[in-house]
Amino acid sequence: MALLRIRKYPDPALKQTAQAVTNIDGEISTLLDSMAQTMYAAPGVGLAATQVGDSRRLVVLDTDHQNPGKHLLKLINPQIVAAEGSIVWEEGCLSVIDFSAEVRRASKVLVRAWTLDQNELEMEATDLQAIAFQHELDHLDGKLFIDRLSRIKRDLYRRKLAKLMKEGKAIGQSPSHVRI
C-alpha cells in the first residue's frame, strides 16, 4: 500500500468521467486499500478514484469521525437510485484547496454498489453520509462542488486561488473540517 497523490483543481484529471469496473480483482482491492489510506492521511471522509488520477468508478467513504475504520465503505460502481429531501452543508474537498462553500443536496439517498466480495449492496444514507455520497459520485462524473455554485462564486474562487498561488500563500487544504 502506498499513499496516492491527490489531484488538485484545476488538474484536468478531475474532469474525467470514470468508467465502470468490469472485473473485481486483486488490483482493485489494492487500489481501494491505498485510497482508504490516502483518505485517512489527508484527512478526509471520502475519496473518489478520479481524485487520485484513476478513471474507474471506485469510492471510499468513512463519515464516522468517532471510530475511524469501523464503518469504512469500499464501493465499486456506486449509483444513487433514489434521493429525497434537501440539506445545505458547508462542503470542502480534498481536491479544492483554500475554499469551502454551502451546497444544497438531497438529505437522503439510496445507494447501490458492488463490494469487493462481489456482492451487490444497497444502503440508505442520510445527512453527512448522504452528502458525501453525492459529492463522490459527482467526482466520478468529472464534477466538483464548485461546479454547483453560481458562476460569480466560482470566478471569485478562481481569482483568489491564482492570487494565493502567485504569492505562495496557498494553504493547500480546504478550510472546512469536512473534506470529501
Ligand SMILES: [Zn+2]
Ligand atoms: Zn471532493
